[in-house]
Amino acid sequence: MKIKILGTQSPYSTEGHNCPGYMITSGDTKIILDCGSGINSLLNFPNDLKDLNIIISHLHRDHYNDLFNLLYASFVFNKQGRLEKRINVYLPETPKLTYEDILSEKDSYAKYEVIAENKEIFINNIKITFSKNEHPVETYSIKITDGVQTIIYTSDTSYSSKDKIVQFSNKADVLISEASLLVSHGFPEICNHLTAKQAATIAKEANVKKLVLTHFWPEEELNNYYKEAKEVFDNVIVAKEKNEIEIE
Ligand SMILES: [Zn+2]
Numbered sequence: 269m270k271i272k273i274l275g276t277q278s279p280y281s282t283e284g285h286n287c288p289g290y291m292i293t294s295g296d297t298k299i300i301l302d303c304g305s306g307i308n309s310l311l312n313f314p315n316d317l318k319d320l321n322i323i324i325s326h327l328h329r330d331h332y333n334d335l336f337n338l339l340y341a342s343f344v345f346n347k348q349g350r351l352e353k354r355i356n357v358y359l360p361e362t363p364k365l366t367y368e369d370i371l372s373e374k375d376s377y378a379k380y381e382v383i384a385e386n387k388e389i390f391i392n393n394i395k396i397t398f399s400k401n402e403h404p405v406e407t408y409s410i411k412i413t414d415g416v417q418t419i420i421y422t423s424d425t426s427y428s429s430k431d432k433i434v435q436f437s438n439k440a441d442v443l444i445s446e447a448s449l450l451v452s453h454g455f456p457e458i459c460n461h462l463t464a465k466q467a468a469t470i471a472k473e474a475n476v477k478k479l480v481l482t483h484f485w486p487e488e489e490l491n492n493y494y495k496e497a498k499e500v501f502d503n504v505i506v507a508k509e510k511n512e513i514e515i516e
C-alpha cells in the first residue's frame with residue numbers, strides 16, 4: 269500500500285498547505301481519507317474520480333470542506349460522459365444537519381454509506397474498520413488493511429481515547445496521527461486534540477513501525493512537532509503535502 273499526503277494543516281489552508289486528506293492506494297484501489305480544504309488541488313481530475321472511495325472521519329469543516337467541490341466535479345464529469353461509476357462516500361450520520369446537507373447535494377454523482385463503530389467495509393482486497401473517538405462530534409479512527417500491511421489514521425481525538433486507539437493500532441505498519449498541539453501550548457492533558465508527545469506515546473505503546481504526524485497549527489514550526497515526538501518514539505516523520513510514503 270502507498271500513502272499520498274494531500275493535506276496536513278488545520279483549521280485553515282494556506283499556500284502549499286491543505287486541511288487534512290490522505291490518498292491510500294493498493295493496486296487499483298483508491299481510498300481518500302478526509303477531504304479538507306485545498307486537497308482537490310492535488311488530485312488528478314477526472315482520473316482520480318474513477319472507482320474512487322472517500323471516507324470522512326468526522327463532520328468538522330476542516331475534514332470535509334473539499335467534498336462539496338469534489339461532488340460537483342463528479343456531476344460535471346458524469347454529464348460529459350467521462351465518469352461512468354458513482355464515487356463512493358462513507359461518512360458518519362451525525363451531526364444530522366451536516367450529514368443531510370451533504371446528501372442533499374443534487375449536483376453530484378455519488379453513493380453514500382454510513383460508518384459506525386462495528387462497521388466493516390470491504391473494497392477489493394482491502395478491509396476497513398472503525399474505532400470511535402472522544403471528540404466534540406461523532407469521530408472515528410480508521411484501520412485499513414490488505415491482510416499483510418495495516419495503516420491506522422487516528423483522525424481527531426482526545427487523549428481520553430488513548431487506550432482504545434493503542435489497542436486498535438496494535439503493531440500497525442503506519443500510524444497517521446493527529447498532533448494538533450505541543451506540550452508548550454499549555455493545554456490540559458485531556459482536551460479535544462493530541463500533542464505530538466501524546467501521539468508518540470500512542471505509537472510507542474501500540475508498537476507501530478512508523479508514526480506520521482499531521483493536523484498542524486498553521487503558525488507553528490513543523491520541526492517542533494518532530495522534536496517533541498522524537499523524544500518518545502524514534503521512527504517518526506512529519507507529513508508534508510505531495511509526499512508519498514511507500515510501506516515496505
Ligand atoms: Zn480537524
Ligand SMILES: [Zn+2]
Nearest residue numbers: 326328403424
Ligand atoms: Zn475535529
